Amino acid sequence: DQQVKQNSPSLSVQEGRISILNCDYTNSMFDYFLWYKKYPAEGPTFLISISSIKDKNEDGRFTVFLNKSAKHLSLHIVPSQPGDSAVYFCAASDTNAGKSTFGDGTTLTVKP
Amino acid sequence: DTEVTQTPKHLVMGMTNKKSLKCEQHMGHRAMYWYKQKAKKPPELMFVYSYEKLSINESVPSRFSPECPNSSLLNLHLHALQPEDSALYLCASSQVSFDKNTGELFFGEGSRLTVL
Numbered sequence: 001d002q003q004v005k006q007n008s009p010s011l012s013v014q015e016g017r018i019s020i021l022n023c024d025y026t027n028s029m030f031d032y033f034l035w036y037k038k039y040p041a042e043g044p045t046f047l048i049s050i051s052s053i054k055d056k057n058e059d060g061r062f063t064v065f066l067n068k069s070a071k072h073l074s075l076h077i078v079p080s081q082p083g084d085s086a087v088y089f090c091a092a093s094d095t096n097a098g099k100s101t102f103g104d105g106t107t108l109t110v111k112p
Numbered sequence: 113d114t115e116v117t118q119t120p121k122h123l124v125m126g127m128t129n130k131k132s133l134k135c136e137q138h139m140g141h142r143a144m145y146w147y148k149q150k151a152k153k154p155p156e157l158m159f160v161y162s163y164e165k166l167s168i169n170e171s172v173p174s175r176f177s178p179e180c181p182n183s184s185l186l187n188l189h190l191h192a193l194q195p196e197d198s199a200l201y202l203c204a205s206s207q208v209s210f211d212k213n214t215g216e217l218f219f220g221e222g223s224r225l226t227v228l
Contacts, residue, residue: 034216046216098168100217102154105152
């Protein structure tokens with residue numbers, strides 16, 4: 001039973017356009033959500049997060065939206081840059097249990 | 113210093129070998145983690161240490177043995193592994209103890225393990 005799902009294994013966008021990465025979850029105990037970015041041969045790096053009490057969090061070109069009723073979150077990158085090309089993991093945390101569960105990842109390719 | 117350092121970066125071992133993976137952080141973080149990641153799969157939690165005590169063991173086989181000598185170091189001792197244990201092993205740390213952690217993890221680059 002996969003509790004965090006990223007249904008799109010890959011996404012390709014043109015430089016300057018918006019990238020939208022999606023993530024769905026099933027466990028209603030999750031109360032904190034994060035996006036990590038991973039380049040080849042490196043560990044994941046934290047990108048942006050959102051608490052379940054919010055529906056939007058913005059940090060520069062990155063915005064995360066949370067729809068609790070739909071158990072869905074998305075990461076918007078605008079404008080997209082070639083350096084954004086990486087694997088993006090969605091993660092959901094049950095802060096009481098202290099565990100993060102990761103999605104399968106979406107490979108984003110931003111074309112110049 | 114905002115790094116989590118893992119050694120070795122690559123390790124090849126036979127099924128009868130004993131080896132160790134090492135992880136170090138100097139950010140004053142109180143929780144440290146071992147994750148296993150297979151190709152094209154998400155990281156899977158193996159162990160969590162909080163204040164140098166083992167807090168979570170996700171039913172990991174005993175051929176994997178974690179050790180936390182102090183708050184900055186985390187080891188993973190490997191013995192009698194199987195070829196299916198070949199994977200990227202990621203160490204991570206977080207600022208507060210695992211049960212207060214909002215989830216932000218700082219990952220190392222990983223140790224790529226191949227079991228022959």
